[in-house]
Amino acid sequence: MSKTNHINRIPRAKGIDMAAFYSPKECGRKAKHIVFSADNERVVEEFITILGMKEQFAEHDVPMPNKMVMFGPPGTGKTLTAFHLAHRLQLPLVLVRLDAIIHSHLGETGSNVRKLFEYARANPCVLFLDEFDAVGRTRESNDEVKEMARVVNTLLQCLDEFEGDSILVAATNLETQLDQAIWRRFDTKMTYSMPDESSRRLYISKLMGQFEQESQLEDYTCERLTGCSYADVEQIVLKAKRKAIIASSPLHEQFINDAYVEYMPRVLAT
Ligand SMILES: Nc1ncnc2c1ncn2[C@@H]1O[C@H](COP(=O)(O)OP(=O)(O)O)[C@@H](O)[C@H]1O
Ligand SMILES: [Mg+2]
Structure with a gap:
């Protein structure tokens, strides 16, 4: 397969180079x-x-939802959901890691946030603010605390004024650290968690696809990867497939097991 260009230079605006742009088609591929x-x-x-x-909705004078926040542990599909939404809505995805724009120059964060929202107002898109809790994180020095409070205020204002055809999606790992005033402004909230057995099984069968494998391997893998996040499951299955390919062999238990041991997922004791 040819290497695809992951970042499409579609409606790209000056002044928001902290964002990555993805076409709806690209988003569909990622969230497949x-x-x-x-x-x-x-x-x-x-x-x-x-x-x-x-x-x-206009007829009934009921406002449309346009702000979604996703909360949950890493590797459970929050970022992937933003790609999925952009694909389903046939809108480009504008992805911004909030921690990155804050940590580089705190003083410019407010104006960067404004630029992003201005962009989304003028260009229909899914504006995805990843690592959203970065805004709430308390700072060491007093000046930084004050600056952060200003950033939070800017964000509140932008959230209140957010309208038009764009959708705002935010993701965070840390529910508790998020400012309550911000949290309240989202009309749609979703909680993410580690896959349960049936989700894990479904995901494993999607990942294994038509790859030649010994019988009952999905059952074994599902059991063996108990407690793993989706991201861990993906990495382990891919590692096992690589082993099978270099051994010119169908996928079997030993490969799954070796991949698991090598990958060392951080599985919480249950
Ligand atoms: N719910 C899920 N369904 C399918 N794949 C997933 C899911 N969650 C995570 N993954 C896999 O793990 C990778 C990382 O997931 P991501 O959406 O970035 O997690 P998060 O944003 O919650 O940390 C994805 O690219 C995907 O391959
Ligand atoms: Mg993520």
């Missing part, structure tokens, strides 16, 4: 194997349904 919990699937489908019913 996404697995949702039943609850999150419902929330996402409802969100998309509503966005397709603009006239009806």
Whole structure:
């Protein structure tokens, strides 16, 4: 397969070079194997349904949702959901890591945040603020605390004024550190967690696909990878496939087991 250009130079604006841009098609490719919990699937489908019913909502004078926040541990599909949404809504994705724009120059964060929201107002997109909790993180020095408070205020204002055809999506690993005033402004909230057995099984079967394998391998893998995040499951299955390819062999238990041991996932004791 040819190497694809991951960042498309689509409606790209001056002054927001901290953002990465992805076309809807690219987003679809990335989110191809996404697995949702039943609850999150419902929330996402409802969100998309509503966005397709603009006239009806205007008629009833009920505002459309346009701000979604996702909370949960790493590797459970928050970023992937942003790609999925952009694909389903056929909007470009504008991805920004909030920690990156804050940590480089705290003093410029407020104006950077404004620029992003201005961009989203003028250009329909899914504006995805990843590592969203970075805004709430307390700082060492007094000056930084004050500056951060200003950033939070700017963000609150931008959230309140956010309207038009763009969607704002934010993701955070740390629910508790997020400023309550910010949290309240999101109309749609989703919680992410480690895959349960059936989600893990579904994801493993998507990852293994048509790869030649010994029978019952999915059952073994599902059991062996208990406690792993989706991201861990993916890495371990890919590692095992590599081993099978270099050994010119079908995928079997030993490869899964070796990949697991080498990868050393951080599995929480249950
Ligand atoms: N729910 C999921 N369904 C399918 N794949 C997932 C899921 N969660 C994570 N992954 C895999 O792990 C990688 C990292 O996931 P990501 O969405 O970045 O996690 P998060 O943003 O929650 O830390 C993804 O690129 C994908 O390959
Ligand atoms: Mg992420």
